[in-house]
Amino acid sequence: MSTALRPSACPGLLRIVPALDGGICRIKLAGGAISAAQARAVARAAERFAGGVIEATNRANLQIRGIGAEHRALIAELLAAGLGPTTAAGDDVRNLMLSPTAGIDRQMIVDTRPLAGQILATLQSHPRFHELSPKFAVQLDGGEALAMLEHPHDLWLSAFDSAGELRLAFGLAGCPGDLPLASVAREEGHALVVAVLELFLDLARPEQTRMRQLLAEHPADELLARLSARLPGALGAVDEWARAAPAEPLHIGSYPQREPGRVYVGAVAPLGRLDPGMLRGAAELAEQWGDGSLRLTPWQSLLLPNLRAEDAPAVIQRLESLGLLCAPQQALAHLIACTGSSGCGKALADTKGDALQLAALFQRRGRCVDVHLSGCARSCAAAHVAPATLLAVAPGRYDLYFRDAAQPGFGTLHARQLSLEAAGALLDARPRSNTDD
Template sequence: MNQRPPSCSLRPSACPGLLRIVPALDGGICRIKLAGGSISSAQAVAVAAAAEQFAGGVIEATNRANLQIRGIGSAHAALIDSLLATGLGPRTAAGDDVRNLMLSPGAGIDRHMLVDTRPLAQQILATLQSHEPFHDLSAKFAVQLDGGEALAMLEHPHDLWLSAFVQNGERRLAFGLAGCPTDRPAGSVALDDGHDLVVAVLELFLDLARPEQTRMRHLLVEYRVEDLLARLARRVAVQAVVDWQRVPHADVLHIGSHPQADPAFVYVGAAPPLGRLAPAMLRGAAQLAQEFGDASLRFTPWQSLLLPNVRLADAVEVIQRLQGLGLQCQASHPLTGLIACTGSHGCAKGLADTKGDALQLAALLQRQGAALSVHLSGCPRSCAAAHTAPVTLLAIAPGYYDLYFRDPAQPGFGTLHARNLTIEAAATLLDALSRSPLDA
């Protein structure tokens, strides 16, 4: 259906959406929020076509498992209508900003999942879009729903997170405010009360927050968690969580072939270089999903993509063809561990060409046989990484960076290790440290 959703007035915001294209140095940006990170092959082809026809042909996978098109020219309405026609838009215009619900990329297929979170996610997303008071939430206000999968990003902070666990033989949802699932939970609810909990938390936030308090962390400066829990307990049955805390899986599971809950199938993960896909790359991946999978792609918070439900016998061919498209399917390749923001070519705040410098760094690390998780940030805002990477190179001038190592005792990027490094000097230093526990 090629029509705009009802209630098309949009509030001012610097955050791009599908219906709000915001300007950047390299043109407009349109962000497409994907339900659970999933997109059909037909929708992916439509995104590729829109990027070619109305923009500069740059598609980015984001760290919230969404897609965005960069370099958009003046044909905003035509681009938006082409995407709406494929069903990628919100139910209402005002509901686009608040569709911020992140699932594990392995939802429903992960061998280790305790709960298939997709039905609950659909219920939550419907309420976020249809319940008008929730449209007053910030475009950055975000919820995470974790089903206990091994393939799960557990380091991104969210305003509300829910994580499946088992207590006394009962599957429940632990939850926390303004943090990550690896934090100690604030409490838990029965599995069937997950939707009611989300509604209660969001309504409570809107009841208590002043206009300038746009995120849960702002509210927690003024209210203790215990006070908020007492108020929540009047709306939903909350229990304490005893002797449980979420533990992340140690292996790299978003790259390469990995078994699903059904042993006849695998998912295949592939990383576009620095999260950027050319239209031909996205179109080719969509074709492979149609031919070998279930005609869908899943995007991940690692700025990569998955082809789910691939038969085990087809995995090798799928990997070969993905690599032929320019996607990387080997976790040991340096590019799969690098994150870089748009940098000075696309952002006025960027102090260096982070994308170009990251490609140079990857080539140097590959020559040296080193593979590390490194984040190149053009400014202190850290737009490309929602979590603190083990290693951060913060641009201070074109081609020059300060080097930080993650330190839980330090805020921001961590501990400053070296200043004013060229990419060559950074590669040499990181190579010397590549056998240290930095990348753990």
């Protein structure tokens, strides 16, 4: 497979980019799913060719950090495990997010996996789509109870029932919690994706790499009219829309699946970090108790699907012994932190170390607060806006923001130049309804 790729700062499987702690390789997983054998290959590659640090990303992928000089050997190992694209140029555009419980969720309206397979095959095989930015992303929502509904995507599709007909609502530069632009019949989902991407490439100038930039010059109504002319069927209106987010963190612990007697177990990687032993151990549990697969989630966690309900306690105990977090009552399971100054030249603080201190403080006080620690304004660790964000301004010093739909970026600035202790005290004093999701 040729590895001639266009220049980009985004890592991929075939493009390893440098960082302070070594190279970074991003492994894009189809629908967030990975087999036990593939998980072992990732663990082995991280041990042999890198520093043993594996990250679960906020788009349900995996990254290997600290890669040394043997780039080609690492890439070859991952390709041999079936973790690469069908064409080299297709690696960057494999940006399709599904629910981690696609096909098994009790609340799902439709199993999105067949359509997802079609979309991913087209993204990789259609040469023109290789012109898309590595950040250009699509979300396909099947109405599952476990779904990330806060990450903005360039195109999103969401299943709903319209008087007994299954349809796909869709929107641009947003997420399923937004009002849709229109809808198409379920069987036209693939045609819609193709039409949207081709229209984007027809209209966007080279510097316009994201849908939001195109919308700044071409109103949504104009794009909708152009889309209508490209689709085989008529666009439909969506009269009522309410895509409710889950009321509890369904990615942590054990939850029933659609099939009676079957459950999945969710375990959070502490601050998004896995070591080879964790990943290898989870893979062994998936083979022993489940269906031999793992699913990554946008919450930097992993799921073991298709377990017998009576086996869940034993699986949870084993996962916890590996160092994974399986209880929502664990404060560390609610914190997000970027790589920080130990691995990133742009970070202004050791966000990982500071997050561990903050979690210990919350745990002592019996609080679980959803907080995002970001080493700089780029917000690499969180694609959504967290209820509370600590933005590093110097080592051990942070500005505190609270989410506010009326404010751009992280939200409303609450306090500046806080020490970690002062930030923890303010967050601890905040009413629970304002900071606990």
